[in-house]
Amino acid sequence: MKRVRKAVFPVAGLGTRFLPATKAIPKEMLTVVDRP
Secondary structure (H helix, E strand, C coil): CCCCCCCCCCCCCCCHHHCCHHHHCCHHHCCECCEC
16 A cells, blocks of 8 residues: 555635634644644
8 A cells, every 4th residue: 555645635714623723824834744
């Protein structure tokens, strides 16, 4: 089985479920597994 190298996360809306993290930075820029 090959390792997944890239992923696409479609984002839309205000990001209220990610508060308070989205108060400082947009949810498009949140880190996922140590990568922005």
